[in-house]
Amino acid sequence: MPYLTKEKKAAIFAEFGGKAENTGSIEAQVALLTERILHLTQHLKANKKDFSTQRGLMAMVGRRKRLLSYMQKHNLNGYRALIEKLGLRK
Template sequence: MAITKEKKESIFTQYGGAATNTGSTEAQVALLTERILDISKHLQANKKDFSSQRGLIHLVGERKSLLSYLQKTDLMGYRALIEKLGLRK
């Protein structure tokens, strides 16, 4: 269920530009999206795991705030990231 170190490095390399660029907004959103997908899969199998459900809601809110920040500061980067991750249809 946890994301491996190699997976994190590949996400940061793909979206942040370098494996050490962990602070970029795009990389953080991509990492949160990966964690949200993992927890969603877990909750489909374990419907009564309410603590994980609460954590999922927290992660979605955190991703939403990062996306709204990115939309205000870099609209073209926001649109490109949404397209890459396939978030909004």
């Protein structure tokens, strides 16, 4: 059973993107990446030698970092609100 169902993704997009169809907003993308990163982190705690998943996790962290950097440059108030809402450090 997948950990991210259509309903869960739609809820994330509705909460962070404004509506469920707004999948392209930076806030929604960062929120979805954060959800996936948290899931993979739990997976890697149990499967320490799963290096291909570890590589994918690092790619996701890098993508999220680039999106947050872009958002920080272009919408500082939105950036601060997003990291507060997601509980990210910074």
